[in-house]
Every structure is written in structure tokens, then in C-alpha cells.
Amino acid sequence: MRISIFGLGYVGAVCAACLSDAGHDVVGVDVSPIKVDLTNRGKAPVVEPGLEAILERSVRLGRLRATSDTQDAIRSTDLTMICVGTPSRKNGSLDLRYMKKVCKAIGKALRDKDTYHSVVVRSTVLPGTVSKHVIPLLEEASGKTAGADFGVAINPEFLRESTAIKDFLEPPMTVIGEIDTRSGDALAELYTPFPAPVIRRTIEIAEMVKYSCNAWHAVKVTFANEIGAIAKAAGVDGRAVMEIVCSDTKLNISPYYMKPGFAFGGSCLPKDMRALVYRANQLDVEPPMLSAVLRSNKDQIAKAVELITSFGKRRISLLGLSFKSETDDLRESPLVELAETLIGKGYELSIFDRNVDYARVHGANREYINEKIPHVSSLLNSNLEEVIDHGEVMIVGNRDAQFAKALERVNGSRPTLDLVGFMNGVSHGHTQGICW
16 A cells, blocks of 8 residues: 555654554654654654564565655655654643644645545544544645544554564554545455454544543552552562463453443442551551552442433332342342432332342341342332332343343433443433443
């Protein structure tokens, strides 16, 4: 393919090197004469192991050149990658001045081009940036329509400094956010030789994925450091602890707990989080992230209350009371706390949970249910249909298979809050998901 890459900084230089080395004709574009000159001489504009050798080879074979001429770059290529910087301002917001400037220049060059051209954003930008800034600027400067006259996509990079070449050639995944199928097709073809799954979604999802991945990496580093600090203070080698933690790929390093939804509960997680933070404080160790976990968990319950309040109805059908399906365990169930909050606010609840209802009469948790939360357990009804019919609002609280059918039965006919993810789509009107 014929590819132009705008911005010869860290990401742009690595992309230009690797794509030209894969046999594509690449034109690097930068406003810096120094970067243009270095690239044309096969010299690396940034320090990265292995980069200069690839640049030198690609320039020598005639597959890579650099210029400051936007018109020339757009005219001689079919696909453009935007790799300019998006630095932070003092308040944490992104400075999009370079992105906007490049989009205007590319759009102006597209005005005089008759053939279809794809514009791909590789720079890291927040959700909504492409739709609110990139596309309008390209359309205004070109006088053309995105998705019809030219393509637009986003292709977030997952390059780590010092291992960027290897990361480009052996990526964990290739994510393409596209305005339409045609916009993503050329990009998908470009990555065919690389051994990674190609995931094609909307532009907004792709924008959010990059920030989610980086936030997760930051959380992992902080988690390991805080565990290490507590372990050391307790006379334990934190490295040995985390080595064992990371050896568990069934739960610890897995998708198992990585699904947006309602707050956690049960007999273990809340109790153990409190105990660990308490012990850390005894040892004069302050773990800010771990200390915030339970507070964040309570905020998820408050978010559900806020959504329910927004419906403006008083009669509530609550499907599920235990902290997860197929159990009668109500210890620190966030659904019990949700029910108690709603009762306290004067809502009229009818609750269905077949396992809890059984335990109220026969199970080991009978005493807890009848004595600790009688005001909640008295609202249990063993007839699911009656519970559904009671409410002006339906809340789906755990993953009992019956509740998916209940959601289908209601089908938006009354305000509904899905806390677990049965909904096929995202929130719309009076059908709300807790995180979607």
C-alpha cells in the first residue's frame, strides 16, 4: 500500500519503519526539518532499539522517504495515519492543537484529490474526539463527506518504549474503530500479515479501549506496589507474593472479574479488603488505591439509586437479592443494601429470589434472613410473575437465567435497570444499564 504518516515522533517513526520494512511505500510527514532530514538519511529521530537499522534499510531500498509537504504526501498515498502528539494540559485535558492543525492540512489536500483516501488516527485521543473534532475539520477543509468521499478510522497503538518494534510486529491485538466498513477494510488488509486478532468496532469504542488498557496497566503497577509495601512491612517478600498471584490465570489474570456491572459483595471480598487496609494502617503503610476500593464499590450502589430515582416511579420489582445467582448468601450483598436504601426512601418493593426464598424457610441462612433483615425478607414473593406485575420499575439484580426472560417480557414497556448485563444494546430511554 501507499501510506503517509503524519508525525515522526515515537509512534510515527516506529510505524513508518515497520510498515516500510513490510514492503509498503511510506511517506513520513513532519513540520520539523530535523526529523525529515534524519528520516531521509535513515537515521532514527527517537531512541528505540532496532529502529535505526530498519529506517536505514527502508530508505536504501526506496520504500521510505520524508517530507514537510502535506499536498505531496496526500497526493502520492492512499491511506494516511495521524501520529501527532496529544500532550496533557496542566488541568489534565488533552491539547489537540497539533491534531487539529494536521486535520485541517489533510482536509485541504483532500479537496483536490479525486480518488478515495482513508484517514486513520493513531494518536491517543479520548472518546468523542474523532466525531467532534477530526471529522468536522476534515469535512470543512475538504468540502467532502466522511464515509462517502473519504474514509475515517482509528487504530490505537499499544507500543511500549524500548520494545516498540517487537510490539508492532507481534501485537496483542489490532483494534480498528471505523466510521463504516469501507473505512476499515484497507486498514484490516494492512494488518493481515501480523499474528494478532483484528477487532473491528465503532470509533468511540476504539478510542476508549486505549485509555482503558493504559489505566489497567497503571492500576496493576499500583496494586503490585501497594501489596509489596504492605508485605514488606509485615516481613514478607512482596515479589514472591505477586509471583504466586500472577500464576493463577483462571481468576487472577483472566477476564473473570473484568466485566462492568454492579458492586461486589459476599462473605470474602468486602471483609478481606477491610482487614488488609486495617493491617496496612497498623503497619503505618498507606495504600491509597486499596483504601479507595470499598468506597468505589459503595459509589456503584449510589449510582443505581440515582438511576432508579430518575425514573420518577415508586413501585419497584427487584429481581435478585443475593450477591450473585445460584446462592442464598446475603452477607454484604449490594442488592440488600440497595433494597434497604430504597425502602428507607419510601419505595414500595416486591422482591423475587428463589434461592433466598427457599433459605428463608429451609436453609442455613434462615436465622440471618429472618432476624437481621426482616424488613427486606418480608418483601420476598415466591411468584415471579406477581413480582414483575407489581412494579412500575423493574430492576434486574443478578444473573438468574429466569431474569433474562423477564427482561424480554417487559421489553421496554416500563422503566428498567439492568445491573448485570442481560441487555443486548446500550442504554436508551427508560431502559438503562448500570455501565452500558
